[in-house]
Amino acid sequence: MKKLKEFQTIMDNKEILYGLVTVVKYDLELATDILILNIDGVTGIIVRDEVDIDSSPKSLICLLGKNIKFIIKKIDTDRNVLICSRKCTQ
Numbered sequence: 001m002k003k004l005k006e007f008q009t010i011m012d013n014k015e016i017l018y019g020l021v022t023v024v025k026y027d028l029e030l031a032t033d034i035l036i037l038n039i040d041g042v043t044g045i046i047v048r049d050e051v052d053i054d055s056s057p058k059s060l061i062c063l064l065g066k067n068i069k070f071i072i073k074k075i076d077t078d079r080n081v082l083i084c085s086r087k088c089t090q
Contacts, residue, residue, distance in 0.1 A: 017084075018068065019068065024063065039082060
C-alpha cells in the first residue's frame with residue numbers, strides 16, 4: 001500500500017514512465033483486453049482503449065515483453081494496481 005502512495009506525485013505531474021509488459025490477457029472483471037506492467041514492483045494495468053489513439057481491433061500480443069511508455073491515470077488502492085494509459089504519450 002505504501003508503495004502505491006509513492007506514485008501519487010508522479011501521477012499528479014503526469015510524468016511519463018516506462019514499464020515492462022509482462023502479461024497480455026482478457027480481463028473478465030473489466031470486460032476487455034489488458035496489458036499488465038511491472039512498474040518498480042507494482043502492477044500496472046492498461047485497458048485496450050488506453051493502449052493507442054488508433055482503437056482499431058488488433059492483437060496486443062506484439063507488446064508482450066516490450067518496455068513501453070505510459071502515464072498513471074488512477075491509483076486503485078482496493079486492487080493495489082496503477083491504472084495507466086499510453087494514449088496521453090502519443
